[in-house]
Amino acid sequence: MKISISGTLNQALRRIIPLLCAAALLAACTPPPEPPQLSRGTLLPSPKPLLDFTLTDHTGAAFTRANLTDGWTFAFFGYTHCPDVCPTTLASLVQLRRQLEGTMPSGELPGTVFISVDPERDTPEQLAEFMPYFHPEFLGVTGDEEQILTVTRQLGILHAKAEDAGADDYLVDHSAAIILFDPDGAFHAVFGVPHDPVAMAGDFLALKHYYEAIQ
Amino acid sequence: MKRILLACTLLVFGGSVTAESSINVTNAWVREAPPSARMLAAYMTIENSGDEERVLSAVTSPDFGHVMLHKSEVVDGVARMSHVGELAIPAQGRLELAPGSYHLMMPAPKERLTEGDQVTFELVFGDDRLSVQADVRKKP
Ligand SMILES: [Cu+2]
Numbered sequence: 633m634k635i636s637i638s639g640t641l642n643q644a645l646r647r648i649i650p651l652l653c654a655a656a657l658l659a660a661c662t663p664p665p666e667p668p669q670l671s672r673g674t675l676l677p678s679p680k681p682l683l684d685f686t687l688t689d690h691t692g693a694a695f696t697r698a699n700l701t702d703g704w705t706f707a708f709f710g711y712t713h714c715p716d717v718c719p720t721t722l723a724s725l726v727q728l729r730r731q732l733e734g735t736m737p738s739g740e741l742p743g744t745v746f747i748s749v750d751p752e753r754d755t756p757e758q759l760a761e762f763m764p765y766f767h768p769e770f771l772g773v774t775g776d777e778e779q780i781l782t783v784t785r786q787l788g789i790l791h792a793k794a795e796d797a798g799a800d801d802y803l804v805d806h807s808a809a810i811i812l813f814d815p816d817g818a819f820h821a822v823f824g825v826p827h828d829p830v831a832m833a834g835d836f837l838a839l840k841h842y843y844e845a846i847q
Numbered sequence: 848m849k850r851i852l853l854a855c856t857l858l859v860f861g862g863s864v865t866a867e868s869s870i871n872v873t874n875a876w877v878r879e880a881p882p883s884a885r886m887l888a889a890y891m892t893i894e895n896s897g898d899e900e901r902v903l904s905a906v907t908s909p910d911f912g913h914v915m916l917h918k919s920e921v922v923d924g925v926a927r928m929s930h931v932g933e934l935a936i937p938a939q940g941r942l943e944l945a946p947g948s949y950h951l952m953m954p955a956p957k958e959r960l961t962e963g964d965q966v967t968f969e970l971v972f973g974d975d976r977l978s979v980q981a982d983v984r985k986k987p
Contacts, residue, residue, distance in 0.1 A: 712881075712883060712884065712885075713884075713885050713886055714886070714928070715878065715880065715884065715887050715888040715950075715952055716878075716888045716917070716919045716928065716946060716947065716950050716952070717919050717926045717928070717946075717947060719878060719880065719888075720946040720947055723986070758883050761881060761882050761883035762881045762883045762884070763881075765880075765881035765882065766881070790924075790925050794927060794928075794929075803927070803928050803929075805925050805926065805927040806925065806926055807924055807925055808921045808924060808925065808926040809924060824924060825921050825924075825926075825947075826947070
């Protein structure tokens with residue numbers, strides 16, 4: 633095969649090559665990218681790896697630190713007897729997922745985990761009837777009190793049984809934050825209320841981009 | 848007779864109707880919940896076109912065992928719900944019962960409510976009672 637470069641193209645190339653070299657040189661000297669400015673989230677100064685924990689997901693399978701290393705994961709803490717804040721937040725997480733669908737291959741979409749802070753009533757069976765209603769890919773996770781505390785303590789998530797309006801009717805106060813874990817399974821960023829799915833999607837994409845740029 | 852008929856119509860088709868009071872309720876809805884949900888929440892906008900504050904002291908319903916006046920709030924990052932004794936609707940003002948804020952909370956009935964179902968609430972303002980129809984909706 634014969635490759636011929638026309639005179640004009642050749643000339644153009646001659647002009648471009650020094651520019652390309654300059655650009656490469658500049659790139660080499662460019663300081664590492666700055667962490668993104670987030671509109672809703674707060675990026676941890678340095679991602680916090682988690683200590684081991686063992687929980688159970690709504691299919692009955694073990695849910696451990698290793699489950700957080702398949703990719704990015706959003707986590708929210710709540711309880712299935714909560715009719716207002718928890719369904720509202722889960723609906724926001726569904727909207728967040730819809731925002732991200734189409735911006736990346738579906739295999740790269742962040743996972744979503746709902747971690748119960750009401751182990752007494754939220755059995756894996758209870759979560760199995762609750763979770764898929766919101767999204768078939770969402771995972772409900774529970775454990776015993778101590779197992780749940782092992783996770784929540786590391787994240788600064790607070791929860792406490794409140795108002796005892798009858799044996800089976802108590803309420804649970806819980807942190808309203810949404811936690812983002814990076815693909816190393818480290819606590820990476822936190823999103824406070826109000827949870828705005830569009831803003832969160834933008835923040836997530838910026839964080840993901842930055843994370844990939846500094847790898 | 849005509850008057851009574853009208854009153855009945857108002858009672859039956861409540862929702863956005865004022866039964867000679869200054870209170871008008873719009874956009875009343877109950878959030879559809881997963882099959883395993885034990886508690887449900889309802890929301891609405893209550894407007895007071897009168898010159899005096901009105902106080903919602905209780906809500907009853909033939910469709911639920913009991914109805915609680917409730918409030919969700921986030922204090923220092925922690926979401927909590929609490930009972931509210933009564934809710935005041937200011938003169939010429941309105942009160943929104945909305946997700947993450949004031950709401951009605953009810954134990955889920957045995958028969959699961961799904962989108963399209965309708966339920967009735969009786970709002971008690973002192974001696975006045977106002978019947979309100981609410982739709983069950985699936986929404987954020
Ligand atoms: Cu409530």
